Amino acid sequence: MAADTWDFSDLRAIYLNCTLKPAPLVSNTAGLMANSVAIMRAHGVTADEVRAVDHGLAPGVQIDMTQHGWTSDGWPPIYQQVMAADIVVIGTPIWLGDKSSVCTRVIERLYAGSSELNPAGQYSYYGKVGGVIVTGNEDGIKHVAMNVLYSLQHLGCTIPPQADAGWIGEAGPGPSYLDEGSGGPDNDFTRRNTTFMTWNLMHLARLIKEAGGIPAYGNQRTEWDAGTRFDHPNPEYR
Amino acid sequence: MAADTWDFSDLRAIYLNCTLKPAPLVSNTAGLMANSVAIMRAHGVTADEVRAVDHGLAPGVQIDMTQHGWTSDGWPPIYQQVMAADIVVIGTPIWLGDKSSVCTRVIERLYAGSSELNPAGQYSYYGKVGGVIVTGNEDGIKHVAMNVLYSLQHLGCTIPPQADAGWIGEAGPGPSYLDEGSGGPDNDFTRRNTTFMTWNLMHLARLIKEAGGIPAYGNQRTEWDAGTRFDHPNPEYR
Amino acid sequence: MAADTWDFSDLRAIYLNCTLKPAPLVSNTAGLMANSVAIMRAHGVTADEVRAVDHGLAPGVQIDMTQHGWTSDGWPPIYQQVMAADIVVIGTPIWLGDKSSVCTRVIERLYAGSSELNPAGQYSYYGKVGGVIVTGNEDGIKHVAMNVLYSLQHLGCTIPPQADAGWIGEAGPGPSYLDEGSGGPDNDFTRRNTTFMTWNLMHLARLIKEAGGIPAYGNQRTEWDAGTRFDHPNPEYR
C-alpha cells in the first residue's frame, strides 16, 4: 500500500505541550513533538500546537473555572480545540520521574468534561484517539505514558497500537533532547516510535471517523441510566 | 441501533485470569470476568477463560522456555490461544496495591512474542484489542489498569474507550467481590464499566477486523528496517 | 512505655495541603490531615498547615521563579517553612487516580531545592522525615502514596514505617471524606493508619534529631565530588 491510499485531510489533531517553560523558552518536548506534527501535516492533517503553560489554566475540575470563583481561566478555548479534534496528543517533560504539573493540570481539565455526552448518549470524548510524547534526560517515559494513556482511554479516547514515543538519555543527569550532542534527534528507536505512533493515530482516527464514531450500542450513558443493561447478567438471578 | 446491527460471531476472545489461586479455589476475579464473558457469548463471540496459575508458566522472556533451560512451560499453548484471539482481556486481583505476580508473569510472556511480525511486517499483536478487569478489597484498580493497558498497547493491541472495569470496597480490609454482603455484584458503577468495556472491545475488534487489521503503512518494522521513514523529518537537515 | 517518655516539643512539622480548592472552600484532605495535626499538637509539635493553591506557586524547577521570568511566586516563603521543619507531610486529593496538579507542582518546587547542601555536604533535605495523606471518593491511595513517598525519599527525607494514610469509599462515585454519611471519619482502618503514621513520623524525627541528623559519612555530595568513594569497588579492577 502507498501513503495516498488514505485521505487524512479532514482530520484535526491537537498537540498539548505540557512543558513548564513559557514561550519563547526552548521546549525539548516541543522539539520531539515537531516530528510527529510534521508527519501529520505532510498528510493533510490540520494540527494545532498549544503550549498549556502560556494559557493560565485555573485549578479545578469544572469546564470553566471563572464560573467557580477564579478571575481568569485559559482552559475554555483550549477545550473547544480539543472537542474539535479527532486526535489528541499530550506531550510532557519528566520531573522526578513523573509528568509535569502542567500535564496533571491539563488532565484534570480534560476530566472536567468527562460527564458531557454526545448526541448518541456516549461520553463526548468517544471517537477521538489519543497518544503521548515524553522527554527527559534520564528515566520515566513508560511511567508517564502509562498514566497519560490511561487517563485518555478512561475519558473515552481510543488508544491505537504503540501510541507512546519518547526520548531519555542514560541514567543520571545529562543533555536534554535538543541539546547539542544529546543524540536524541538521531535516536533510531525514538524516531521509529514517533513514526509508528503518528501513523497509528491517523489510521485509527480515519477508521473511527469512517465508521461514524464508536458504534453506539452498549456504551451510552443515557441508555444505561434509563435502565438498559445490554445483556449484563442480573445479580438477582445468580 | 439494535444489538443485531453487528455480527460478532467470527470474533474470538481470551480472558486471562491472573488470580494466585489454583482451581478449584474461588477466584473473585473470575467472578467479575464472568459478567463480561456472558455478554460476549450472548452475542456470539467465542470466549476462552484461562486460569494462568494452573498452567505453570516458566519465568523468562522467550516464547518457549523449555528451549532455554526449563523442564516445563505452560505458556506455549496459551500463546497460541492469544494469537488466535481478536480480543485479549487480562483479569487480576490486587495485592499490596499492585497486580498479581501471575499477571506480571503473563505480561512478561506476552512480551516474549513482541518481536514477532505478521505478514504485513507489523508486530504480531497488531489487530487485537485489549482490556483489563481488576478486583480487590480496598484500593488500586486504576494503578493496575494503567500498567496492564499500557503493556497491551505497547505490544500492539488497540485499547478501546474505557477498557477497564473493576471492583474494590471502602478503604481497609473487607469482603471480596464474591463474598456475601460485599456489594460487589450489585455495584452499579462496576456493572456499567464492565458493560461499556465489553461492548467497546467488541465494537473495536469488529471495526479493525472489517478493515483487514490496522492499515499497514507507517508502522511496519520490516519497512523501517529497510530504510523507509514514512515522512519522519531527517535530523541531518535541521 | 508512656507518651511522655519522649519530648517532641522542639519538633516542627509542615502539612502541605494540595487540594485544588482555595480557602475558604471545604477541603476533605484538610479534614483528614486535621487528625494527624491534632495528635502532633497534643504532644508539643509545632505544626504549620499550608494550603498550597492559595499561594500562587509558579511553574518551574528553581527555588525562586521570580528570578526566572515570573512576576510572582508564592513558593519561596513556603520553602523556608519546609527547611525549618523536621517533619514534612504532603496531603492530596485524588483526581483520575492520581495526585492533584497542585501536588505535582509542590513536588517540582521541592525538587528545585534538591541540589542545595547542608554544612556537612549532604543534600539539604537530609534529616527530615516525610509522610503522605490521601483522600478521594473511590480509588488510588496507594498509587498516589508510592509516588509522593518516593519523591520525598529521593530528595533526602527518611520515610518511617507506614507513613501513608488515606480514605476512599467503594468503587464508583460517592461521598467525599467530610460529606455526611461517608463513613470516612469513622473508618477504623483510616484512623489507625493516620495514628501510626503520625507517631512514626514523630519517633523517627526525634531519633534523627537526637543523632544530630543522618550521620555524615558515605553520603556527602561534597566528598563524592572531591573524589572520595567510601569503599565502592573500583570498576577498573574487576
Next chain:
Amino acid sequence: MAADTWDFSDLRAIYLNCTLKPAPLVSNTAGLMANSVAIMRAHGVTADEVRAVDHGLAPGVQIDMTQHGWTSDGWPPIYQQVMAADIVVIGTPIWLGDKSSVCTRVIERLYAGSSELNPAGQYSYYGKVGGVIVTGNEDGIKHVAMNVLYSLQHLGCTIPPQADAGWIGEAGPGPSYLDEGSGGPDNDFTRRNTTFMTWNLMHLARLIKEAGGIPAYGNQRTEWDAGTRFDHPNPEYR
C-alpha cells in the same frame, strides 16, 4: 567523621535478587548489587545474597504455601533470613517498564507476613530498613523503585534517604549493565547513588538498632485493637 566512627559488625543484610534467570546465568542485577554488598561487607555487615528464582516460590499470600495446597515452597527459609536481617534490599530487572514477576512474587510473600507482630505488638517488619536496586537497558528505575519502596514501608520497614540505585542506558534497546561497553559500571551517577544508598541503609539500621527498634508507642496493633487511640481525635465529638 571517619568510617570507623560506627561499628556495623552486628548488622545483617539480605539482598533479594529478583532476576528471571536461574543460576548460573549472568544476572545484571547481581552485578550492580555486588557493589552495595561489597561496601557493606567492607564494614562488617553480614550480607546474604538470595536469587529468588532458584528457590521455587509458590504463589499465594501465606507464609508457608505447603500448608495451603502447594507441594513445595521455597519461601519459608528465605522468610527466616528476612526476619533475621536488619537491612532488606530488593534487586530487580525491568521488563516492559516494570519490576519482574519474581519481584512481584517476593513482595507478595513478604506481604504474607504482614500481620505478624513483634513482642511489642508492632508489625514484625518494624525495625528493619529497606532499599532497592534496579537494572534495565532503557527505562523504568524510578517507576520500579517507587513501587518496591512503597511496599517495604507499608510492611513496616524504614526507608532511609535516597534508598534506590539503578542503571539504564539511553532510550531503546541496548547493552545490559554487565555487557561489554554498556558504560554501566563506570556510570558516576549510578555509583554515587549505590554508595549513598548503602551507607544510608547502614546508618539508619544502626540508629534504629541502637534505639532498641522503632519506639513502641502509638504504633502497636495490639494496643489499637485493645482500644487505645493515642490521641487520635474522636469523631463523635466533632
